[in-house]
Amino acid sequence: MTQTTREQAARTLTQIEEVTAVVLPEPGTEIVALEAATGDRQDAIRSRMAELDMANTQSIISFGSKAQAELQVISQEMLADVKNKDAGPAGDSLRRIVTTIRGFSSSELDMRRDRSWWEKLTGRAAPFANFVARYETVQEQIDKITEELLRHEHTLLKDIRALDMLYEKTLNFYDELALYIAAGQAKLDDLDATTIPAKIAEVSGASEDDQVKKAQELRDLRAARDDLERRVHDLKLTRQVTMQSLPSIRLVQENDKSLVTKINSTLMNTVPLWETQLAQAVTIQRSREAAEAVRGANDLTNELLTKNAENLRETNRVVREEMERGVFDIASVKQANEQLIATINDSLAIADEGKARRAAAEAELQKMEAELRDTLASASARPSASQPQG
Structure with a gap:
């Protein structure tokens, strides 16, 4: 009015x-x-x-x-x-x-x-x-x-x-x-x-x-x-x-x-x-x-506080875990050591096997040489067909 x-x-x-x-x-x-x-x-x-x-x-x-x-x-x-x-x-x-x-x-x-x-x-x-x-x-x-x-x-x-x-x-x-x-x-x-x-x-x-x-x-x-x-x-x-x-x-x-x-x-x-x-x-x-x-602003603030606290906790956990780790993990060192020992053992086994194969090959070569020599000797002692037999 x-x-x-x-x-x-x-x-x-x-x-x-x-x-x-x-x-x-x-x-x-x-x-x-x-x-x-x-x-x-x-x-x-x-x-x-x-x-x-x-x-x-x-x-x-x-x-x-x-x-x-x-x-x-x-x-x-x-x-x-x-x-x-x-x-x-x-x-x-x-x-x-x-x-x-x-x-x-x-x-x-x-x-x-x-x-x-x-x-x-x-x-x-x-x-x-x-x-x-x-x-x-x-x-x-x-x-x-x-x-x-x-x-x-x-x-x-x-x-x-x-x-x-x-x-x-x-x-x-x-x-x-x-x-x-x-x-x-x-x-x-x-x-x-x-x-x-x-x-x-x-x-x-x-x-x-x-x-x-x-x-x-x-x-x-x-x-x-x-x-x-x-x-x-x-x-x-x-x-x-x-x-x-x-x-x-x-x-x-x-x-x-x-x-x-x-x-x-x-x-x-x-x-x-x-x-x-x-x-x-x-x-x-x-x-x-x-x-x-x-209320919306307060809810957002509370949500940010909650999220930040959660993120802080997660980040702190990751950082602290990394901080507490050594330069090398013992498991990795152990595994590497085992792999190294296995490698050495494999090398020794391969070397022994190669040595055995070489020894076997050398014996085989000697055998082959002897057989060849014997064969050649036998061939030299046999008379030829043009000569009369006595």
Whole structure:
């Protein structure tokens, strides 16, 4: 709600107190007859009786009409004002502001909720960004609706004052009807007691030539008397309906006063409370986001500490093992020594084997040489075929 709207609502509170403090008078119920009236009231009844001309039918028909003229003026002004209004009922604005607040769902803020497939497909903004945008939209709607409520409040205050005037004019009309009814009834009593009996006497005492004329005047007088009686009866019915309209006006006025008070309470108390709660929701979410960031940083720090400790332990183990190792591993030295001894043994065995093969070969060569020598000797001693045998 804007500061201007808040200030106007505060100023309107004084006007509300003024209109709600007005106490409307109660209407009277008794019609005071001319004989029982005194002073100004008796003079008022007689002045209204003077408006009647029994020889003029129009005066009988319009008897009491002047009392309603002022009431019609104020009623027509109120109806014209209603026609000129372009704003809807104040209740609609209240319902719209409630709907707006209810549509503001803080569940959208849950950063841990799983996004729907549609949100993933459309790549919707982060929940908090959506929330802030939604908050700004709701704030604009609240400002607009509160301005409407303020206009409704001013209109209702104007209506309440107009209803005060209407009630006053209706009450005056109600009292005027009582005077006209009393005047009409007094006139009827005078006609029945004085005027008509006198006219009857005139008819009876008239000459034969004037008797028809006098009789017609008597019939006209009685017809006028009956018209007046019907008119007085209509005025009594009108007075009864008017009396019923007075509490109706008060009821409408009380409803308007209650609604004005409710609107003002909404503007001064409820809307600021809603705005405070919405602002708190945004602040709380920002705190949650900050806490999430801090928790992420702490988790990362703890993870790094754990990983570094593990890496330090592993590296220290490798380094210490290498530091504690000799230049040569004893196993490697032993294996190398065994391989060296085996190599020497293999060399000796190969040498012995070669020596034996050479000795065997030498013996074989000697044998072969001897055999060759013997063969050659035998060949030399055998005689040839050309020599005679002895």
